[in-house]
Amino acid sequence: MLAVVTVAIVLQRHLFGVVVLTTIYSFLMASVLIVLDAVDVAMTEASVGAGISTVILLATLHLISTTEMRSFRTKVLPLVVAIGTGALLVWGTLALPPFGTADAIIHKHVGPRYLSDTIKETGVPNAVTSVLADYRGYDTLGETTVIFTAGIGVMLLLRGMRRRGRTEEGGDGQ
Amino acid sequence: MATLIDLAQHYNYIVTIFLMMAGLYIVIARGNMVKKLIGLSIFQTSVYLLYIEPGKIIGGTAPIIDPAFSVYSNPLPHVLILTAIVVGVATLALGLALVVRINEAYGTVEEEEIVEKDRDV
Known part of the structure; x- marks a missing residue:
């Protein structure tokens, strides 16, 4: 669900919509953090990420234009860079201990x-x-x-x- | 088969990295500066997840000491990320202030239009 909202943010060109989606994203992130037992972090994310960030983003949009220009640049290179880095990182995380185990080094x-x-x-x-x-x-x-x-x-x-x-x-x- | 099980056990990291790469893609591919900053904050939140995830123990609870529980998630990443969230908002605010100034000076926040105006001068 978080991933879906993120894709929507990438595609949405109207900046007001982007800000609203960012807020939804923050709240979803806060719920995920609660599931991960990080209640303090979730509280901060909900108030700061969804609250203050939205307010300052809207204040900025009030001062500047709210639609994004269609870009003429090629999108292939950024996509390749992102996917390449992502693949490398996924390969790197496979060496981490499996999710949720109590005997991981961190504990x-x-x-x-x-x-x-x-x-x-x-x-x-x-x-x-x-x-x-x-x-x-x-x-x-x-x-x-x-x-x-x-x-x-x-x-x-x-x-x-x-x-x-x-x-x-x-x-x-x- | 072993690789598949491995991937399933690290599913959370794969989602996190997907978010991270979406943020990276926005930062590189989009010319609008507000959009770039939003991409940056998506990248940031995915890093929060990357830190919090290893601290979770399945069956554990939030790290608030209580005699009723014995297994807690690791509190250290939570503290570090608490700091990171607040610093992230501070940088976002500074970045947006810069965007407002750029908009005032150039009349636009699109990278390509700014480069064009610079070339004309």
Whole structure:
């Protein structure tokens, strides 16, 4: 189903439709994540991916034209590149342990330690929260830095536009 | 036969990689910049799946400690992807701001029209 929506996104040329499909895609992704036991990630994906992304995409579409031009370029090369890379990656994943097995390498690393010691060391029953805020707190600090920088970037880019818009309006008045 | 069983056990990865390649295809083949950014975010979400999938244990539950359960999925990929989602939205916002600026400067967000206008100048 996720794959069907993705194909629709590729084919849809009207950008408003694309945005709506992207939202549907995000919600489907969130449901898949719940099935995969990643409830925290699913919650974030539903609110951030389906919520905030949609809002900023729609805000952008409000500022620019909403139909996509028909491209004259050849589509063969991108298709070949995508299929080639995909085949290579599928071949690579065959070496991974089968889906859902408990004795995979990933479950022998730090994961079990987080799970067994989280109550004793942090007092938080949700292991995702304790790892995010305690064990890997510096990651979260870095994440906030990235968001802060992106926020500054967006503000600088859009503030300049608003100022120019005002001068143009002033020029029309005279 | 062995290969078929192998493929069935890695079915989830194959779907993930299909999504990934759809994103890659949009990024390369489409000239519209908003569409390119959407392709990029599809690629990104497929990477989320790629990380979360190995952490799942069949029969396990979400990693919230409770005496009623003993098998949990691995919490570490969840944390990493939580960070990645938020960073992904930040980059999407920055990219869209750039698109709006490009639209203001060139009057279009189509790559080919922009290249043409540059050539005229």
